[in-house]
Amino acid sequence: MTAKHVWMLMGSDGTRYPSLQAAAFGGHRRGKRYGTLDCRAALQAIARGGYVKNRVFFLDQACAVAAGYRPCAACMPVEYRQWKTQAAL
Structure with a gap:
């Protein structure tokens, strides 16, 4: 039997729930931003000892955006620019 x-x-x-499907995006609860799981900026912050206690995970971008998170400028520059343009309106 496989666990x-x-x-x-x-x-x-914004509520947490268990899922058998893996997350596609990670986020930072205090910074209200999300990005790819291999984001250079997030991995550097984790390596410095920060970030982990505020880490959240999302199934997809739609969930992250609906929960009030914005795209990461480092790993999602196109999405970030689109968000920034809309936020300025």
Whole structure:
């Protein structure tokens, strides 16, 4: 019998829930930003000993945006520029 990993994801309403499907994006709860799981900026912050206690995970971009998070400028520059343009309106 194989044990399945359960992921704790954040839903579009901001509540956490268990999921058998892995996260596609990671985020920072205090900074209200999200990005790819291999984001250089996030990995550097984790290596320095920060970030981890405020780390959240999302199934997709739609959930992250609906929960009030913005795209990361480092790993998602196109999405970040689009968000910044809309935020300025």
